[in-house]
Amino acid sequence: MLNHIHIRDFAIIDKLDLDLHQGMSVLTGETGAGKSILIDALGLALGNRADSDVVRAGSKRAEITANFELADLPEAQAWLEENELDDDGQCLIRRTIAAEGRSKGFINGSPVPIQSLRALGDFLVDIHGQHEHQSLMRANAQRELVDDYAGHGKLLEQLAVACQTWRDANEEYERLRQAASDRDTRLDFLRYQVQELETLAPAQDEYLELEQEHARLANVGRLQDTAHQQVEALDENEQSSVTHLLARAVNALNGLREVDSRLGEIADNLNGALASVEDASKELRHYLDSLDADPARQNEVEARLGLFIDLARKHHVKPAELIQQFETLRHELDALLHAETRLEGLQEEIATHLAHYQALADTLSKSRRKQARALAKQVSAHMQELGMPGGQFDIVLHARDQATPSAVGMEKIEFVVSANPGQGLKALSKVASGGELSRISLAIQVVLANNVRIPTLIFDEVDVGIGGGVAEIVGNRLRSLADNRQVLCVTHLPQVAAQAHHHLHVSKTLGKGHTGTSIQHLEETARGQEIARMLGGVEITEQTLAHAKEMLSKAAS
Structure with missing residues (x-):
């Protein structure tokens, strides 16, 4: 979980320190206030590409620091230990971008390549709304989601053992065969x-x-x-x-x-x-x-x-x-x-190991096809609710190019989607609309709510092009996701904002010769006023305030 983020001299942010909490948090504010700047900054901390123009005008460098809690993230802890970057359970990621364009990354105080930030970030945060740091765009993540949904954990463990056993025998055979050429x-x-x-x-x-x-x-x-x-x-x-x-x-x-x-x-x-x-x-x-x-x-x-x-x-x-x-x-x-005798024995062992692997792989393939159909059906149903009537989601299984055993099975898995009626199915990575992509991602996450791998989900543009009842459903689905993980959402819709456990207000500050951005946690009264502003615009009436309070009360019940 993301506990704290510190930003200095980034875009129009002079200095910002923000604590974040479990549950659903929304960021709201006037158009142009910089609601997405926080998401952009976090993306940079997690290894996104950086340009020098992100550095605040007149500053030497921009700096973003993110502090994560790893108590329930054994994979992230194992990655840190494997790369000798662990520090008593701490996870402090820091990124600096100099005005002249140089960029540096740090994990727990140690300098690391930017790709290491990206690799660690894959365990920590999923940003929905941009392709660059969204796990759903990666083929491995799509395969893992299907397998998690289907409960293939034990079968995959058996398959990995069978694959390694076959590889060990095959490698020994190749060594002995090569040695036989100059044996005499x-x-x-x-x-x-x-x-x-x-x-x-x-x-x-x-x-x-x-x-x-x-x-x-x-x-x-x-x-x-x-x-x-x-x-x-x-x-x-x-x-x-x-x-x-x-x-x-x-x-x-x-x-x-x-x-x-x-x-x-x-x-x-x-x-x-x-x-x-x-x-x-x-x-x-x-x-x-x-x-x-x-x-x-x-x-x-x-x-x-x-x-x-x-x-x-x-x-x-x-x-x-x-x-x-x-x-x-x-x-x-x-x-x-004794090489000749061993070679003959290894040929028999390899054939036996391959047959065992193939049997497990076939079982996995059959189950994947069945479970992929069920998952696709559920995601498609949720897409109808989330403002994409006639939208269709499907999962395609492609045979691997090579027939040699793989620890993850004999097929590649690809998510394909059609956001509108009459459109052909395309790879999820080809979906152009950020709002549609975010809602498709939300639909998938709702179906897979109990299969938590990444603890922090961020939705940007999830409410673009929707309103009314659909917006309320989106807010409700986001809140339900936050039951067992951290959800952060940038929104301009009161129906979504009212569903949050925590409300962050982004505002633009004007000074002599400069513009800045600040973020504040809103308590009950201020939150009602912000929801009312989102409902009624510039003039806030008693009726609008009453409506805002009703929305907040309904969401909390």
Whole structure:
């Protein structure tokens, strides 16, 4: 849901901050006041094309910021996370257009390409009345609407799994088939490499252990000298060894325990240190006994290390990684040796997966044709109510150009329409009248009211060319849509405006040398006066005010 929009230096808007709410909101005002400017600004924030002439005269840049609530929009949240633009559930979209024509986009403070604004906007807002940011113009959205109406969710999940399973098997088959073309050459090379590594027979962590052993053997003399010196310092010199000095200190302090008991604890600590030194001295002696120069073993270790290094250089890996390289090559060799058998098995698997996919796709196609007819019938019926008597809506299913499996089925879906009797059916995107397009969109949204994908719907020009009872029906349908989503409508008809939960009044302000636009939330009294103005024009009578109050009361009941 759109919570807030901030606009600065856009068209005739100097600065505007507007909070928006759940339910149906209408924008009304005098002709030329700029009712559609808010919609235009939001369209730019969502990635519509921008010209430098949208920048307010005398300003450096125009800026539009829109804040959205994403609590019930997992698809938008997933898109933000996938593109590393998520920020603790926030969704702040910002667009700037410089006076010289440069344009920048930001999502949660991070700069992004303008197409990213458009991609995220597809989850957030549907603007009915202009082709550029209306989801109904997109083939994928038309297909999704039919599938949502028909309840195809589980079937589509099964179809997507079947399609991916077929693709995985097919891709593996192609890899193996390609590999078979140079199989013999690759087999000879792999056999040679694997044989070399089998001769080496590297063990896990062997190279690191050999390095440690080599370091010990190469420095055995230095190790012996150092160990011997420390044994002598710890224990062997009767006058100055550590054990002799500690023992003498312990005896001296023990002799004074009766004089001052505090010395007893110190003596005990020194006695513990003496025991530790004696243990360390014994361990050093055992270490010395284990140290023997072994030139033959040193030569063996050096030769083994040399083999590791030479083979690692040939395989372009580190010596310690040779065992992993051995396993990789052995696995590839085994796969190639059994490739022919695997290819035969894959052909059978592909045929089985394709048959399973085709069965699911056929079920989906039959259901789509049936449900498309039902949906088209309902939309056509609503078009009659919305000022298009004789209008017709239909849904055409076209076979895909390629027969290969698709995760969304084997046909493309196209919405076609005839707004007036005698006119041929044309693609929805070819409908010229903004008002007709908006009302067709409204009819579709009414039928699909329970299949909410996009939470914010904006209708501009929805009431062009209608009035009276049709206008009241349009207002009623818009209000019903707002039961489970946010609806914003630009209107000049009181019958539509009276149905809204929230009323926004757009007015033009004139200053010295400049013109501006402001938007205000209308409360009960002011709202009645605005409805009366829309009903009666310049002169507002008591009768007109009474009529306005009656319309508002009726809509609220």
